[in-house]
Amino acid sequence: MSRQEIYSPEGLRVDGRRWNEIRRLSCKINTHPISCDGSSYLQIGNTKVMTMVHGPIEPKNKSSLLQDRAYLTVNLNIPSFSFFNATTNKKLSKNSKKILELQVSLVNIFQDLIILKNYPRTQIIINTIVLNQDGSLISSIINSISLALIDSGISMYDYISSVNCGLFNSKFPILDLNYLEELDLPFLTIAIIGKSENVSFLLLENNLPLDALEKILAISISGSHRIKDLMDNQVKKSSKLRIKSINEQSIN
Amino acid sequence: MAIENPSKRLFTNGLVVTQKVFVRSRNGDASKVVREHYLRDDIPCLSKGCTYCQNILKPDPEGNFVHFTLSATPLSLEGLAHHYLVLDTNIILHAIDLIESSSIFFDVVIPQTVLEEVRNRSFPIYTRIRSLVRSDEKRFAVFHNDFHQDCYVYRNPSESMNDRNDRAIRQFCQWFQLHLSTYQDKDHYSPIQVVFLCNDRDSREKAKKEGILSKSLFEYIDYFPNANDLKDLIPNYDDEPSNDFSKNKHQITYPEYYSTAKLMGGLKNATLYQGIVNVSPYNFLEGQVSVPNLSKPLLILGRESLNRAFNGDQVVVELLPKEKWKKPSSLIMEDDVVNANDNADDDDSEDNKNNKTISISETERKLLIYEALKTQNADPNSESSVILPTAKVVGIVKRNWRPFVGQISSHSIDLNDLKSNSTKSCFVALMDKSLPKVRIRTRRMKELIGKRIVISIDSWPINSKYPQGHFVRSLGEIESVEAETEALLLEYGVEYKPFSKNVLDCLPKEGHSWKVPQDLNADELIKKRKDLRDRLVCSIDPPGCVDIDDALHARRLPNGNWEVGVHIADVTHFVKPNTPLDAEGASRATSVYLVDKRIDMLPLLLGTDLCSLKPYVDRFSFSVIWELDDDANIINVDYTKSIIKSREAFSYEQAQLRIDDKNNQDELTNGMRALLQLSIKLKQKRLDAGALNLASPEVKVHMDSETYDPSEVEVKKLLATNSLVEEFMLLANISVARKIYSSFEQTAMLRRHGDPPATNFTLLNQMLKVRKNMHISLENSKALADSLDNCVDPKDPYFNTLLRIMSTRCMLAAEYFISGSFSYPEFKHYGLAVDIYTHFTSPIRRYCDVVAHRQLAAAIGYESLDIIHRDKNKMDLIAKNINKRHRNAQFAGRASIEYYVGQVMKNNESSEEGYVIKIFSNGIVVLVPKFGVESLIKLESLGDPNSAVFDEDNFELSFKNKKNVKRTVAVFDRVIVQVKSVFDERTSKRKAELVLV
Incomplete structure (x- = not known):
């Protein structure tokens, strides 16, 4: 028995949000300008993810060399300090299979998004570190990678933004779950390309009634769009700053 | 420990976010x-x-x-303007009954x-x-x-967390008052005051300083004109000086419960056990606890070992040293006999003398458990098997406290002192004999004597011999029909309130004029229904039945086989999952049938009209249609939602007459004849497979049609048409069970009946061997059925039925379960001798059937x-609830019959034949088949108690009777008893008293 009401009849969730509100999202790009080609830091609620992109660079070994396009590698690092408590820690760190699986899915998502044919015979390496976890882990990783890629200047078709959405009582969709809600509700994670309705990734690991799927998809798509806007604002803001500083440099 | 960070404002969507930080320890x-x-x-x-909040x-x-x-x-009250109440936690926890009452708290x-x-x-x-918040009635x-x-x-x-929370509540009161005075629509309404109710003096004083109007519960109730009546409803708790029980000279002290840490540790290293206390109905000081790793229950003897546990509480027990292990007593003990003279105002210390603690080390305790296991596994015939390990209660995990029904026990009050209106203590004897008396304080003693009252238990302090409770409400005069009916509904936890508005809102808007749509292509679902209105369907039910669940038809197919259809009311068309209606049905789980009253699971509109397969009208149904050959073998089976039109609703007798009438050769009657023939073959097959034919002493009460007084008791009769319907319902249930299991391997709702454990029959077989030289074999149900058939006493035709009644009591109860919780071989229904079974045929009155309908529809x-x-977990909860409700409904039904039988016997005393079914060292239990009653005859009323000799091996009790003649009574003896109905002072129930003639 959980000690709190996951979704109260008055329409408020454990942390005081309403059903369609996402958590506080803050992000930065170009956090590590020296050590890599593109970097980002993204925080949604208490989930904190950092990504660094290297590339396009010459492949480290022959096996990762493709004649017609770039070779994409994703390294996911979820250190044990990022977890809430000891029990979940054991669960995931041993189960590295799950992380491998996630890396493969991430490669698949971004393979289609990056215009890889522009960079033949090179490699693009994406390193992601999860600093803190409080739900919607996978969508935060996707959002953070998306930002870092933009920062690196690698050509992409569009943003990719992701969010998760749960279902309360087989009836009410609930957007952007935190850790407590993820324990209790079935939920799916979705990634959307740009402002379109093209779903590039959908992950569902629990049971969800089929008839509720449409509702959940609709709300997650609009949630993704909101996240895309928030990221876009940040990118534009920091781009302006960068242009300004470049201009100042060139004047000097 | 919390450390709060300063808040940060989030500009994106106008919310302030803060962090709650705390340290949690686990392991x-x-x-x-x-x-x-x-x-x-x-x-x-x-x-x-409020003029503001509508806009946000x-x-x-x-x-x-x-x-x-x-x-x-x-x-608004005199001295208190229009006001909203803000309740504090302690008020809600202590006075929830009062808060729920419909007279105050709006x-x-x-x-x-x-x-x-x-x-x-x-x-x-x-x-x-x-649910109060949801229901809207009390705002x-x-x-x-x-x-x-x-x-x-x-x-x-x-600051401690409690202090912080108290401050938060006061902060809210302050804000709310300010909010109301700012935004209230003052043009139309008079100003509203916020009243903070709190029983914590400290908090109240702080509130006053902060300018909040705060009152204690007592102070608030004083504003009401009927304050004195309401005050009785306030529970006893220690804050109020007037309710102090503990200042007594003689104090009894129960052993203290162990600390939570010690309990957890003990459970973990298996020196303590957890289980549910089951107090013997014959002896209120003897309880048993079944624990998972021991095959037999642990015995708990005496007040001190029971240590304030109630019947049904979940407790932690500790084994006692071996020299204290005992036999279950063969004594009968009732609370009032033992403690009749206890004064409600003080406690005595009789039990306190042998309160020496025996200390046993951990290792010794572990050895003790091996001993316990050894003793229980020993050869059943050896001496040691009779001795059971005993234990004592050292902690209570979960109380089984609920509102209890009882009456003020007349011993505990001074009848001369009734006039004064001051608060007095008295004992309330509960209807459930296995529970102790409860002490309450009331100032309305005068009115409450001779009434059935509902009380709620507040606490059982360590130094009080009896638990303390408070009065909730009065049901009415003892023995009046209304009070007794309500009492037994409450006692068995049957929900009998009328359906609430949001439940009724789920019914079709058309009400009674709802009709099957004319257009059969109207929507996707209706297209999937089969139109079976051309089949000659009829229903056969008990006379006067209005909730017709099932109807049947049979017709000859061109290939010579029979098409037989069972049509069940399509309840799930109206009861959709996740509606308040469904939730209500799931929680009631079954209709409850009392002698003069029926408590419906679903609202009347569905049960007796829209779902009921009434004759001459179109109805939605869920049909199971078989193709059967002449020997009733299943060739083919089909399940479909359908539309039918019943041609006639028969009672069992009408149907029997129609079938017997040779001149009647119409198609409907011939169909019924075919059904009858097929059902006879089905029954024979079932019996061949080993289905049991058990008996229970079921009786029916006839009511006088004018006065509704019970006039006559009759043992239920069975007609061939009864078994006609029954056979096809069994067949439908079995077929549906197979189908839903094949589709939902983990969560199919099924019903099983376990093999009876051989130990249950040990005593009965011993009695049979000694007294009659007979034996019941238990290898399988077939052997049991055959051996039961062979146990015939030529001198006594009723003996076989008696034996069947007694063996029924040795059986396990059938139960609902989810297919995932057992393996397939355990699905077996022992009594019916089938490998898989469910309930499908009565969705109007059983919730299991509703679930089965939904699962079949999906299949x-x-x-x-x-x-x-x-979802397996949710289904498990559903099954558990159905089992519990089903059991309670049966008990309530039996209690109702018992009450009416008592009323009938009040007027006609007679001498009847009875049978001895149990023998104790100080009494015998006699069953009277004619009334279906059984009762204990105590040794004192048989004759001279000192002359009695109890021969345990031969199940004989010999004694000198009142005329000083020696008499011996043994188990299975036929005796003549005088049946009287007496009024039991303790339980205030009328019950049969038997006197040996």
Whole structure:
């Protein structure tokens, strides 16, 4: 028995949000300008993810060399300090299979998004570190990678933004779950390309009634769009700053 | 320990976010948990008089807006203006009965802080509050003050969590008062005061300083004109000086419960056990606890070992040293006999003398458990098997306390002192004999004597011999029909209140004029129904039946086989999952049939009209259609939702007459004849497979048609048509069980009946061997059925039936379960001798059938199955609830018959034949088949107790009777008894008293 009401009849969730509100999202790009080609830091609620992109660079070994396009590698690092408590820690760190699986899915998502044919015979390496976890882990990783890629200047078709959405009582969709809600509700994670309705990734690991799927998809798509806007604002803001500083440099 | 960070404002969507930081330890590790906490400014105050909050509403996912509950013109009392109440946690926890009463407490606001505290302290009370909020009748509202930016308070560095919460509640009261005075529509309504009810003096004083109007419960009730009556409803608790029981000279002290840590440790290393106490109905000081790793229950003897445990409590027990292991007593003991002279105002110390603690080391205790296992596994014939390991209660995990029904025990009060209106203590004897008396204080003693009353238990302090409770309400005169019926419904936890408005809202709007749609292509679902209106369907039920669940038809197919259809009312067409109607049905789980009353599971409109397969009208049904050959073998089976039109509704007798009437050769009658023939063959097959033919002494009470007084008792008769319907229902249930199991391997709702454990029959077989030289074999149900058939006493034709009644009692009860919780071989229904079984045929009166309908509908692709019926845990809960309700419904039904039989016997005393079925060292139990009653005859009323010799091996009791003639009575003896109905002082129930002639 959980000690709190996951979704109260008055329409408020454990942390005081309403059903369609996402958590506080803050992000930065170009956090590590020296050590890599593109970097980002993204925080949604208490989930904190950092990504660094290297590339396009010459492949480290022959096996990762493709004649017609770039070779994409994703390294996911979820250190044990990022977890809430000891029990979940054991669960995931041993189960590295799950992380491998996630890396493969991430490669698949971004393979289609990056215009890889522009960079033949090179490699693009994406390193992601999860600093803190409080739900919607996978969508935060996707959002953070998306930002870092933009920062690196690698050509992409569009943003990719992701969010998760749960279902309360087989009836009410609930957007952007935190850790407590993820324990209790079935939920799916979705990634959307740009402002379109093209779903590039959908992950569902629990049971969800089929008839509720449409509702959940609709709300997650609009949630993704909101996240895309928030990221876009940040990118534009920091781009302006960068242009300004470049201009100042060139004047000097 | 919480450390609060300063808040940060989030500009993107206008919310303030703060962090809740606390340290949690689990398994000795400490970990820091950080949670986000959003503070908002758009939480409506829910007052209809507020002009501001209407404008800040946000829709829920379905587009609905929250409903404003608090009245714009709340109650005003003399000396207290129009006011809203804000309740503190302690008030809710202590006075929930009062809060639920329909006379006071309207327009109440529960702050979230309080609601969460209540939820952590007592989940049942939380659900009661939530249902009050939901029902709208008493205008309760929850305000989420912890999420409101003006009401949230940060915890100060040295402040305890409780103090912080109290401060948060006061902060809310202050804000609410300010909010109301700012935004209330003053042109139309008079100003509203916020009244903070709190029983904590300290908090009240602080509130006064902060300018909040605060009252204690007593002070608040004093404003009411009928304050004195209401005060009785306030429970006893220690804060109030007038309710102090503990200042007595002689004190009894129960052993203290172990600390939680010690209990957890003990359970972990298996020196302590957890189980549910089962108090013997014959001896209130003897209980048994079944624990998982021992095959036989542990015995708990004596008041001190029981240590304040109630029947049904979940407790932790510890084994006693071996020299204290004992036999279960063959004595009968009743509370009132033993403690008749206890004074309600003080406690005596009789049990206190042997209160020496025996200390046993951990290792010794472990050895003791091996001994216990050894003893229990020993050869059943050896001496040691009779001795059971005993244990004592050292902790209570969960109380089984609920409202109890009882009456003031007349011994405990001074009848001359009734005139004064001061508060007095008295004992309430509960109807359930296995429970102790409860002490209550009331100032309305005079009115309450001779009434059935409902009480609630507050606590059982360590130094009080009896638990303390408070009066809730009065049901009426003892022995009046209304009071007794309500009492037994309450006692068995049957929900009998009328259906609430939101349940009734789920019914079709057309009401009684609802009709099967004419257009059969109207929507996707109706297209999937088969039109079976051309089949000659009829229903056969008991006379006067209005909720017709089932109907049948049979017709000859061109190939010579029979098409037989069983049509079941399509309840799930109206009862959709996740509606209030479904929730209500699931919680009631079964209709309850009393002699003069029926408590429906579903609203009357469905049960007796829209779902009921009434004759001459079109109805939706769920049909199982077989192709059977002449020997009733199944060739083919088909399940379909359908539309039928019943041609006739017969009673069993009418149907029998029609079948017997040779001249009647119409198609319907011939169909019925075919059904009868097929059913006889089905029955024979079932019996060949080993189905049991058991008996229970079922009787029926005839009511006088004018006065509704019970006039006559009759043993139920069975006609061939009864078994006609029964056979086809069994067949349908079995077929459906197979189908839903094949589709839902983990969550199919099924019914099983376990093999009876051989130990249950040990005593009966011993008795049979000694007294009659007979034996019942138990290898399988077939052997049991055959051996039962062979146990015939030529001198006594009733003996066989008696034996069947007694063996029925040795059987396990059948139970509902989820297919995932047992393996396939354990699905077996022992009594019916089939490998798989469910209930499908009575969805109007059983919830299991509703679930089976939904699962079958999904299995045939009619509609998709709701998630709750696919989730194993949820289904497990459903099955558990159905089992419990089903059992209680049976008990309630029997208790109702017992009451009426008592009323009938009141007027006609007679001498009847009876049979001895049990022998104790100080009494015998006799069953009278004619009335279906059994009763204990105590040795004192048989004759001279000192002359009695109890021969345990031969099940004989010999004694000198009143005329000083020696007489011997043994088990299975036929005796003549005089049947009288007497009024039992202790339980205030009329019950049969038998006197040996």
